Amino acid sequence: DAGVIQSPRHxxxxxxxxxxxxxKPISGHDYLFWYRQTMMRGLELLIxxxxxxxxxxxxxxxxxxxxxxxxxxxxTLKIQPSEPRDSAVYFCxxxxxxxxxxxxxxxxxxxxxx
Amino acid sequence: QKEVEQDxxxxxxxxxxxxxxxxTYSNSAFQYFMWYRQYSRKGPELLMYTYSSGNKEDGxxxxxxxxxxKYISLFIRDSQPSDSATYLCAMSEKDDKIIFGKGTRLHIxx
Numbered sequence: 001d002a003g004v005i006q007s008p009r010h011x012x013x014x015x016x017x018x019x020x021x022x023x024k025p026i027s028g029h030d031y032l033f034w035y036r037q038t039m040m041r042g043l044e045l046l047i048x049x050x051x052x053x054x055x056x057x058x059x060x061x062x063x064x065x066x067x068x069x070x071x072x073x074x075x076t077l078k079i080q081p082s083e084p085r086d087s088a089v090y091f092c093x094x095x096x097x098x099x100x101x102x103x104x105x106x107x108x109x110x111x112x113x114x
Numbered sequence: 115q116k117e118v119e120q121d122x123x124x125x126x127x128x129x130x131x132x133x134x135x136x137x138t139y140s141n142s143a144f145q146y147f148m149w150y151r152q153y154s155r156k157g158p159e160l161l162m163y164t165y166s167s168g169n170k171e172d173g174x175x176x177x178x179x180x181x182x183x184k185y186i187s188l189f190i191r192d193s194q195p196s197d198s199a200t201y202l203c204a205m206s207e208k209d210d211k212i213i214f215g216k217g218t219r220l221h222i223x224x
Contacts, residue, residue, distance in 0.1 A: 004157075033211075042216035043158070043202065056211060091157055102148050102204075103212065105157030 004106035006092050012112045018080040021109045023092030024073055031095040033103060034067055034077050038088045049075065082113045117141055120203055120215030128223050133190040137203035137215045140184065144205040144213075147179050149188045152200045152217065161201075162188065193222045 005024040013019050025032045033048040047057040052069045060067070064083070069075040079086055089110050093103035120137045127133055135149075146165055150158035162177040164170045164186075170177045176189040186205070190197055200217040 043214040045211055045213075048211060093157075102150075102160040102163055105159065107157050108155075110155075 004092055004094050004104055006090075006106035006109050008109060009107065010110045010112075012114065013082055015083055015113055016081045017113075018078065019082045019086075019111060019113075021077040021090050021092075021111070023075045023077075023106060025075070025092070025094030026104055027073065029094035029096050029104070030072075031097065031103075032069060032075050033093040033095070034075070035091040035093065035105075036088045037091060037108070043091070046077070079111075082111075084113045087111055087113050117213050118203065118205065118215045121218055122216055124219040124221055126221040126223055127193060129193060129195060131193050131222075133188075133193050133197070133220060133222075135188040135190075135201050135203075135218050135220070137186050138184055139186075139205060141205075141207070141213075142181075142184065143207045145208055146206045146212075147177070147186050148204040148212070149175075149177055150202040150204055150214070152202060154199075158202055158214075195222045195224050198222045 007022045030051050034046040035043050036046055037043045046059045047067045048055055049069045065079055067077045089108045091105050091108045093105045095103045118139045149162040151161045152158040164177050164179050167179045167181045174191045178187040198221050200219050202217040203215040204212045206212045
């Protein structure tokens with residue numbers, strides 16, 4: 001299995017622009033998670049899905065952030081409009097169950113908003 | 115008080131030494147305890163997984179959970195330069211989202 005695949009690996013964009021991050025979970029994994037990692041705040045859960053349905057989006061910072069999972073093999077995280085404070089590494093992770101056996105993370109997307 | 119507390123380090127130890135990494139937590143409902151290892155510019159990878167209190171050993175790694183003290187530890191024996199990474203503790207309630215510590219940066223000096 002290729003693991004969790006994220007794209008792009010790096011993204012540099014100007015403030016105010018729309019940014020879309022993409023994730024392909026491991027086949028057969030029913031749970032998908034979006035995390036954001038910064039030095040100051042560590043790994044923060046933004047939103048997670050179970051069987052393509054959003055379960056908990058309480059970590060989404062504000063309405064500028066949105067996430068979708070149109071099918072079992074694809075998810076997007078969109079930021080519109082982007083701001084410099086959104087600069088971080090965004091990770092997608094998937095799991096066959098909830099939290100019981102941990103998650104498999106992708107390699108992340110390093111976002112820089114200038 | 116933050117839900118999970120972890121010393122950020124960095125922690126530098128000579129090769130071959132025993133490493134001790136620790137976390138404390140405040141939520142007594144946590145039942146699942148994990149340690150992840152994260153190399154630079156990579157995603158975290160699951161290293162150890164423990165349910166409830168007790169010890170678990172896997173090769174050079176030992177995870178300990180003391181629920182009465184709300185304290186978990188990871189021990190690395192015979193540390194190697196390849197163990198240099200950031201180690202994140204993580205925990206969750208039953209089948210719920212995982213909460214991560216901020217991670218401890220570990221350097222093993224050859």
